[in-house]
Amino acid sequence: MLAKYLVRRVLATIPVVIGVTLITFLVMHVTAGSYIPGVDLNPALKPEDIEAIKRYLGLDRPLYIQYLTWLGGIVHGDFGRSMIDGSLVSRHIFDRLPATLELTTTAILLGVLISIPLGVTGALRRGSKIDYALTAMSVGGFAIPAFWLGLMLILLFSVQFQAWGLPFLPSGGVMTPGTQGGDLLDRLVHLLLPATVLSFVYLSIWSRFTRSSMLEVLSQDYVRTARAKGMSERRVVYLHALRNAVIPLVTLVGLELPALVSGGLVVEVVFSWPGIGKLLYERAIQTDYTTVLGITTFAALLVVLGNLLADILYAVLDPRIRYA
Amino acid sequence: MISPIPLEGEVAVEPVERGRPGKSYWQESWERLRLNRLGIAAGLVLVFFILVAITSPILAALFTHTDYRTIDLANTFARPLSAGHILGTDDLGRDELTRLLFGAQVSMGIGFLSVFVALTVGATVGLVAGFYGGLIDGLLMRFVDMILAIPAIFLFILMALLFKPNAITLALIIASVGWGSIARLVRGEVLSVRTRDFMVATKALGASDLRLIGRHLLPNVLHVLIVYGSLYLGQVILIEAALDFLGLGITPPTPSWGNMLTNSETFFFHSSWLVVWPGITIFLSVLAANLFGNALRDAFDPRLR
Amino acid sequence: MAKTVLAVHDLKTQFFTREGVVKAVDGVSFELDAGETLGIVGESGSGKSVTALSIMRLVPRPGRIVNGYVKLKDQDLTKLTEAEMQEVRGESIAMIFQDPMTSLNPVFRVGWQVAEPLVVHAEKKRPSALRDGVAMLKKVGIPNPDQRAKDFPHQFSGGMRQRAMIAMGLTTMPSVLIADEPTTALDVTIQAQILELLRDVNREFGTATILITHNLGVVAGMCQRVLVMYAGRIVESGPTEDVFAHPQHPYTWSLLKSIPRLDADRHEPLRPISGIPPDLLDVPPGCAFHPRCTFRVDRCSRDVPQLQRVGETQLAACWVTQAGTNLNA
Numbered sequence: 001m002l003a004k005y006l007v008r009r010v011l012a013t014i015p016v017v018i019g020v021t022l023i024t025f026l027v028m029h030v031t032a033g034s035y036i037p038g039v040d041l042n043p044a045l046k047p048e049d050i051e052a053i054k055r056y057l058g059l060d061r062p063l064y065i066q067y068l069t070w071l072g073g074i075v076h077g078d079f080g081r082s083m084i085d086g087s088l089v090s091r092h093i094f095d096r097l098p099a100t101l102e103l104t105t106t107a108i109l110l111g112v113l114i115s116i117p118l119g120v121t122g123a124l125r126r127g128s129k130i131d132y133a134l135t136a137m138s139v140g141g142f143a144i145p146a147f148w149l150g151l152m153l154i155l156l157f158s159v160q161f162q163a164w165g166l167p168f169l170p171s172g173g174v175m176t177p178g179t180q181g182g183d184l185l186d187r188l189v190h191l192l193l194p195a196t197v198l199s200f201v202y203l204s205i206w207s208r209f210t211r212s213s214m215l216e217v218l219s220q221d222y223v224r225t226a227r228a229k230g231m232s233e234r235r236v237v238y239l240h241a242l243r244n245a246v247i248p249l250v251t252l253v254g255l256e257l258p259a260l261v262s263g264g265l266v267v268e269v270v271f272s273w274p275g276i277g278k279l280l281y282e283r284a285i286q287t288d289y290t291t292v293l294g295i296t297t298f299a300a301l302l303v304v305l306g307n308l309l310a311d312i313l314y315a316v317l318d319p320r321i322r323y324a
Numbered sequence: 325m326i327s328p329i330p331l332e333g334e335v336a337v338e339p340v341e342r343g344r345p346g347k348s349y350w351q352e353s354w355e356r357l358r359l360n361r362l363g364i365a366a367g368l369v370l371v372f373f374i375l376v377a378i379t380s381p382i383l384a385a386l387f388t389h390t391d392y393r394t395i396d397l398a399n400t401f402a403r404p405l406s407a408g409h410i411l412g413t414d415d416l417g418r419d420e421l422t423r424l425l426f427g428a429q430v431s432m433g434i435g436f437l438s439v440f441v442a443l444t445v446g447a448t449v450g451l452v453a454g455f456y457g458g459l460i461d462g463l464l465m466r467f468v469d470m471i472l473a474i475p476a477i478f479l480f481i482l483m484a485l486l487f488k489p490n491a492i493t494l495a496l497i498i499a500s501v502g503w504g505s506i507a508r509l510v511r512g513e514v515l516s517v518r519t520r521d522f523m524v525a526t527k528a529l530g531a532s533d534l535r536l537i538g539r540h541l542l543p544n545v546l547h548v549l550i551v552y553g554s555l556y557l558g559q560v561i562l563i564e565a566a567l568d569f570l571g572l573g574i575t576p577p578t579p580s581w582g583n584m585l586t587n588s589e590t591f592f593f594h595s596s597w598l599v600v601w602p603g604i605t606i607f608l609s610v611l612a613a614n615l616f617g618n619a620l621r622d623a624f625d626p627r628l629r
Numbered sequence: 630m631a632k633t634v635l636a637v638h639d640l641k642t643q644f645f646t647r648e649g650v651v652k653a654v655d656g657v658s659f660e661l662d663a664g665e666t667l668g669i670v671g672e673s674g675s676g677k678s679v680t681a682l683s684i685m686r687l688v689p690r691p692g693r694i695v696n697g698y699v700k701l702k703d704q705d706l707t708k709l710t711e712a713e714m715q716e717v718r719g720e721s722i723a724m725i726f727q728d729p730m731t732s733l734n735p736v737f738r739v740g741w742q743v744a745e746p747l748v749v750h751a752e753k754k755r756p757s758a759l760r761d762g763v764a765m766l767k768k769v770g771i772p773n774p775d776q777r778a779k780d781f782p783h784q785f786s787g788g789m790r791q792r793a794m795i796a797m798g799l800t801t802m803p804s805v806l807i808a809d810e811p812t813t814a815l816d817v818t819i820q821a822q823i824l825e826l827l828r829d830v831n832r833e834f835g836t837a838t839i840l841i842t843h844n845l846g847v848v849a850g851m852c853q854r855v856l857v858m859y860a861g862r863i864v865e866s867g868p869t870e871d872v873f874a875h876p877q878h879p880y881t882w883s884l885l886k887s888i889p890r891l892d893a894d895r896h897e898p899l900r901p902i903s904g905i906p907p908d909l910l911d912v913p914p915g916c917a918f919h920p921r922c923t924f925r926v927d928r929c930s931r932d933v934p935q936l937q938r939v940g941e942t943q944l945a946a947c948w949v950t951q952a953g954t955n956l957n958a
Contacts, residue, residue, distance in 0.1 A: 019470035027482065139618075143611035145562055147569050148603035151588055155599055159592050171589075221731040227687055228726075229746050229797065230719030233711070243736050265477050266566050277477075281570060284481050292482055300474040307473070319781035320735055 009311055013304050020300045021074060024293055025067050074301070079294030084286060089294030092279055099174055100275030102187075103264050106195040111202030112253060116246070118203070119210020120237065123218060134207065141204030150197045150270035157193060169193055172272035194271040198264055202256065209252055213245040220244070247318050254310020261299045353547070356623040363619020369612035373605075377432035380425040388422040392579050401595045411601055414584070415591055420598065423579035424605055430491065430568070430580035431561050431609060437495035438560045439553050442502035447549055449503065450510025451537050454518065465511065468504040476501045480563065484572040494573050498560055506552060513545045547624040554617030558610040565606050581606045634804050634837050635661040635684070635722075640697035642676075642683045651909045653679040653692065655861035658936075661805065666831055666838040668852035668869065670845060670884070672906050676861040677841045681807045684839075685724055686714050701805070720750040723798030727810040729790035733782035740766070740778025743797045750801050765796040769826055788819035795826060799834065806830070807839045812847065824851060845888055849873060857881045860907045860917035863936055867943030875957045877945035879922045882956045916947065924949045924956065 045053075054060050061069075073080065079089040122134045154171045161168035170176070170190050175183070217223065218241055226240040265277030272278070276295060283291040357363060376383065384390065389408070395416045404412040404420075411420040453464040483489075483497045518541070526540055567573035568582025576583055581602040588599045642654040654676045661667050669677045682688045684699050686706060699706040701721055706714065718724075723746075726732045733742060744762030747753045753761070759778070766774035769792040782790060791811060798806055808827060812820035824847060831838050840851055848855050848869060855872050857865040857880065865878035876882040883902045904921035907913060913920050919929035928948045939945040950956060 015466065016469055016473060019466065020473050023470055024474065024482075027486070139614060140607075140611065143558060143562075143607050143614055145565050145569075145582075145603060145606050145610075147566055148585065148599075148606065151585065151599050152603065154589075155592060155596050159596070163593075221726060221728060222734040224687065225726065225732045225794070225797075226734065228685055228718055228724040229749075230715045230717065231745070231749060232715055235749070240734055240737075244734070247736070261475070265481075266570070269570060280478060280481060284485050284572065287485060289485065292478075292485060296474060296478040296482055299478055303473045303475060318736065320783045 005315055006312060009308060013308055016304050017301060018071070020304065021071055021297055022067065024297045024300065025070055027293075029063065029066075074297065079298050080290050082283070082288050083290045084283075084288045089291050089298075092291065093276060093295060093298055096274060096276045096279045097261075099273060100261060100264060100268070100277065102174070103191065103194055103198065103268070103273055103275060104261070106191055107198035107264070108202060108253065108256060110195060110199035111206055114199070115203050115206035116210050116242075116249070118207040120214055120242065120245075122207065122211040123214035124237065126215065134211075138204045138208045141200050144200070146197055146201055147266045147270050149200060150194065150267055153193050153197060154270070172270075174274065194264070194267050194273055197270075198267050206249065206252065210245065210249055213248050214241060217241045217245045247314065250313050250317055251310050254306060254313055256306075261302050353623045357619060360619045360622060363616060363623070366612045366615035366619060369608060370616055373428055373609050373612070374432055374436075376425055377428040380429055383425050384422045388419050388425070390419045390422050392418060392423045392426045393577050394418060394422075401591065401598075404597050412595070412597055414598055415587075415595075418579075420601060423584060424581070424601060427579045427581040427584060427602065427605065428609075430574050430578065431564060431606070434491055434495045434498070434564050434574075435557050435560045435613075437492065438499045438502065438564075439557050441496060441499035442506055442556065443549050443553050445499070446503035446506025447510050447542070447545070449507040451514055451541055451545070453507065454511040454514025455533070455537055455541060461511070464507070468507050471501060471504045476563075477566070480567055481570070481572055484567060489573060491574060494564065494567070495560075498563055502556060502560070506549070506556070509548060509552060510545050513548050514541055517541060517544045547620075551617055551621045551624060554613055554620055558613035558617070561606060561610050561613065632663045633660045634663045634702060635839075636698075636700040637680075637684065638698050638700070640680065640683055640699065641695045642679050642688055642692055643695050644692040646691060646910075649910045652861050652912070653909065654683055656697070657858075657861075657863055658697075659856055659863065659866065661837050661839060663804070663837055664831070664835045665854065666828075666840055666852045668848035668855040669839060669841045669858060670843065670848055670855060671858035672843060674860075674906055674909060675858040677858050678809055679861075680858070681724065681809050681839065681841055684807065685718055685722060687718075687724075716750065719746045719798075719803075720801045721803050722805040722807065723801070723803040724807040724809065725791070725794045725798050725811050728814045729787055729794055730814065732794055733785075733790055735782055737781075738778065739780055739782060739785060739793050742782075743778070743793060743800060746797065746801045761800060762796070765800050766793065769793070769796040769799070769830075770822075771796070786819075787815050788822060791815060791819075791823050792826065795823075795830065799830060799836070802834060802836075804837060805839065806836045807841070809841045810843070811840070813842070813844075820847075827851065845873075845884060857884070860909065860912055862917070862946065863944075864918065864947070865943065865945045866936070867940075871940070871942045875940065875955075877939040877943045877950045877956065878918075878947045879924045879949065879956060880918045881945075883921075883923075924954070 051060070070080065077090055079093065081088055082092075118134055122131045125131050157169040158171035159168075169192060171193075172190075174190050175186050176190075218237075220241075222244075223236060223241050226236045231240065261276050264273070264275060265281060267273065268275045268277040269281050276299070280292055280295045283295070384392070388410070395418060396413065397416065399409075399413055400415055401413060404410065406412060409419050409421070411424065413419055414423070449464055449468070453461040479501055480497060483500070484494070487493050487497065489497060526536060531540075564573060565580070565582035568575075568580045569585050571583070571586055574580040574583060576586075584602040585599065591598055637660070638658045640654055640657045641652065644651040644653055657676070657680055659667070669680065671677045679688060679692070683694050684706065686694070686709075688694065694707055697707070701717065704717075706717060709717065733739065740759055740762050743766060744753075744755075744758040747758035747761055748755060751758070763774045763778045766778055771777050771789060771792055777785070777789075782793075785793060795811075806827075811827065812823050815823060827838060827840070828851060830836055840847070842848060852869050854867065855869045856863050857872070857878065859880050865872060865876065865881045867877075872881060873885065876885055880902075887901050902921060907917050907920075913930070915928070915930040915932055916922070916925075916934050919925045922929065926949060932948070934946040934948050934951065936944045936946045937951055939947070939950045945951065
């Protein structure tokens with residue numbers, strides 16, 4: 001039954017994949033046409049040279065052929081070439097992916113590990129001072145611009161700590177320049193600030209969500225049953241109730257899986273973190289359309305994949321869906 | 325940046341009554357809202373920012389006696405509370421407070437325009453999809469799925485790159501993604517309203533589709549739009565500030581709260597207040613919009629408390 | 630004289646709400662003998678479920694037990710620490726609830742849920758606890774229990790779930806089983822099966838049972854003794870047969886008149902009870918039932934009647950019958 005559900009769910013993503021690639025492709029062509037930056041500024045290029053460049057980039061062929069070529073490439077992991085230097089977008093992506101994953105997985109893990117106990121505490125102590133403090137933190141956290149929070153943390157822990165002669169944290173990068181990255185502690189120290197900023201946003205949302213989900217579950221009859229069975233309060237909360245309360249949270253976290261790639265863009269820029277987001281930003285500043293398009297498509301496909309994984313995870317966790 | 329949808333599950337509000345919300349429904353909601361002190365305070369802060377945005381040239385003329393473009397290279401990085409500059413000056417000697425006042429124009433203007441466009445488009449698509457169902461619904465909603473599948477921040481950057489935006493195009497760019505989640509929300513609401521007795525009865529009386537949608541469905545989803553509009557405003561302000569910060573939105577010399585932070589690492593070391601002020605205004609306006617949205621939601625549906 | 634397993638004395642449970650204090654249980658006393666089945670009857674809001682939850686010390690906030698004791702054998706449950714109480718729940722007293730659809734945890738396998746009290750209370754190893762759980766599922770009449778134990782609750786029908794709930798309560802061989810409206814949410818045919826099962830359980834394990842219901846028919850078929858509750862108080866108690874034959878409280882009397890009976894001697898008209906159940910925030914003075922009572926006298930709206938012996942075997946809290954008036958004449 002699970003297999004059948006999975007097959008159905010996987011098949012349903014195919015039109016979305018086609019649609020998403022079509023949208024990114026069309027956005028590109030409708031707006032930018034076959035414009036190649038820099039070409040018209042170069043007086044040395046003759047019209048036939050420009051034609052040759054267009055041919056090389058496949059821009060002379062009919063639109064649908066271009067799309068199909070584009071789609072065919074994607075299937076083989078080819079997200080096109082840079083308009084500026086002709087380099088493979090996929091190579092850039094895979095160069096930068098590890099740094100991004102290092103940052104975002106840490107942030108998501110931190111977010112989950114901290115938000116669940118915070119949400120549970122809020123639910124159990126509903127209406128208490130702690131609950132109000134957590135709520136205020138969450139509402140506030142949701143309104144803080146991530147890039148500003150990053151700047152403020154750099155200001156405090158890098159700039160001011162240094163000024164005060166205290167041990168200070170690096171303001172950017174994955175590792176101390178010149179090292180090979182073999183020093184784990186050095187990497188962790190670099191990771192600390194950006195991961196904190198990124199996880200703060202998740203924390204605000206997920207702790208609230210866990211709280212309301214937990215409140216709902218705690219009022220369910222089966223929680224009363226568990227109490228009537230003489231289960232300890234800890235077992236009731238952390239086994240019987242939490243197991244149910246995290247199911248919707250899994251979907252929410254699953255929806256953030258695509259953020260593994262895109263979620264850290266602003267934070268990556270602030271902390272000079274050489275990840276995918278920073279790559280996209282750098283290329284955007286250089287008006288390298290094709291690279292931006294390639295990365296965007298790659299990220300969009302990850303979103304589709306993330307949604308799929310979230311659904312599957314949901315089905316695995318919730319027997320009502322698994323055996324429906 | 326996370327998806328621009330704040331806590332989607334918590335937004336879904338339902339009117340307390342079964343039929344079309346009558347006058348008393350809106351009155352009761354208003355009564356509840358009035359008693360929510362935090363919500364009213366948030367609303368007032370929001371009104372304050374709107375007024376500042378509208379009157380910023382006057383305020384500048386009256387209080388700071390300078391224009392946001394006035395460069396004074398002899399007086400760069402003046403400290404806060406120094407002569408004539410309450411909040412100090414920036415790297416070009418421009419008055420920080422004046423620039424903050426004009427920055428409100430950008431944030432509020434783009435914010436409200438974007439919310440208006442996204443709500444209008446989103447509500448229309450949601451109403452049509454929910455009302456007609458079937459193929460129309462399927463196509464529209466799949467399209468929404470696709471739009472929302474592309475990471476919003478990447479799409480914003482892509483479009484900002486292609487359009488070289490001014491304030492209006494920037495608002496449209498942001499709205500071009502935001503309408504999707506509103507359409508989803510409205511459609512869901514319509515589906516629950518559509519089957520209620522009064523809709524069936526009105527249909528049986530031979531009302532036209534347009535009348536059914538406009539006169540009967542819309543009032544039933546209006547409260548959802550109002551709540552979501554307020555929450556979405558906060559998101560737009562955040563997104564817009566981030567794009568400005570990245571140099572892909574409103575660019576200098578026009579001051580915006582986002583682009584005032586763009587090269588802040590260059591003056592971190594000696595003028596940290598320049599990093600603090602714009603962040604606080606962004607934070608306060610977003611916080612006000614979110615809190616007001618929450619208060620509206622609680623007022624419309626007290627059961628969710 | 631049978632041995633008393635559970636004694637409740639002057640129990641008062643109140644809910645401290647913003648609108649005022651709700652006296653959900655207001656001075657309830659009764660005893661439960663080993664092996665007997667005791668019925669508690671009343672409308673919703675009469676305090677019967679809160680009485681059960683008070684015995685279990687599971688009264689939800691803002692409710693609190695403010696007076697009285699609950700003695701299980703010689704142990705005063707109201708004095709136990711929460712940890713000690715957890716040992717009592719599920720081990721000495723088991724409770725099953727009204728809605729089997731929502732009372733089982735949807736994310737755990739039924740067999741595991743049934744075996745859980747054994748793992749926690751009897752400290753059995755998981756495999757042996759699961760074996761005992763399967764055996765208990767078999768005893769409560771679940772076909773193919775080995776396989777069904779691996780199912781999740783939503784794969785069970787309502788009746789099956791209630792059987793599983795009963796099995797879950799019985800694994801630790803409790804001396805008291807409290808069944809709170811165990812059949813209300815079920816189809817009529819399934820109701821009969823579940824009641825039959827409860828009767829068998831009572832016979833086979835000797836478990837003293839408190840059966841809470843609003844259905845007088847269920848009480849008639851199941852219980853040796855019955856308590857009738859109204860507005861948080863017991864208004865009448867006695868052997869089921871006697872209470873049904875000649876009720877000594879007007880409320881019981883009206884309840885019996887309001888249900889159709891196949892064995893009615895003559896064609897008596899059905900009489901619904903007039904008026905509405907009392908608002909527990911604003912209980913009428915005197916006897917709480919007096920506004921709806923056809924027998925009331927002046928005193929009823931002034932003084933609260935206490936439960937006293939009326940007739941051979943019954944107790945009733947009614948000024949009218951205590952003065953010797955026969956309701957059934």
